[in-house]
């Protein structure tokens with residue numbers, strides 16, 4: 001196993017399938033401990049099982065990133081299971097777009113909730129954890145790199 005990300009703890013939303021799944025598997029193969037999230041339990045648990053079968057560490061945190069209590073639960077899982085937080089990948093999302101003249105308010109707010117509000121809440125919940133870790137690192141003279149990747153779909157409507 002490559003140890004580029006050894007000791008790092010990563011949150012990857014929407015990692016039961018697709019791009020998020022590939023990110024979670026890659027991180028784990030490089031030594032990161034991964035909190036795997038997905039709306040659907042089965043694919044999330046499959047990714048966790050795959051990581052563990054390869055000798056890595058992962059845990060599932062199932063649920064929609066749009067749930068009001070999700071961010072605290074997601075960050076809390078990293079802390080309770082792996083005692084830290086270093087990498088956040090806001091990947092969960094989907095496409096429900098349309099040409100602007102046909103896009104409804106329901107579609108608009110669904111896209112905003114999933115792709116904007118949910119990442120905001122996750123970063124807000126993570127802030128005190130990362131601040132405290134960074135302060136402790138600075139006091140100990142350690143230089144630790146932490147990263148946030150906001151990768152979900154930005155565009156919410158197409159032009160006509």
Ligand SMILES: NC(=O)c1ccc[n+]([C@@H]2O[C@H](COP(=O)([O-])OP(=O)(O)OC[C@H]3O[C@@H](n4cnc5c(N)ncnc54)[C@H](O)[C@@H]3O)[C@@H](O)[C@H]2O)c1
Nearest residue numbers: 014016017018019020038039064065091092093094152153
């Ligand atoms: N594939 C592309 O070409 C492309 C292009 C631009 C942006 N994106 C964005 O990248 C991200 C990943 O795309 P993908 O192609 O891997 O999609 P995908 O559908 O293969 O995987 C996305 C995963 O996110 C999960 N998910 C969806 N809504 C969720 C929610 N509310 N809470 C938790 N999990 C949720 C799904 O269950 C799914 O497992 C998405 O945000 C997508 O909008 C993808």
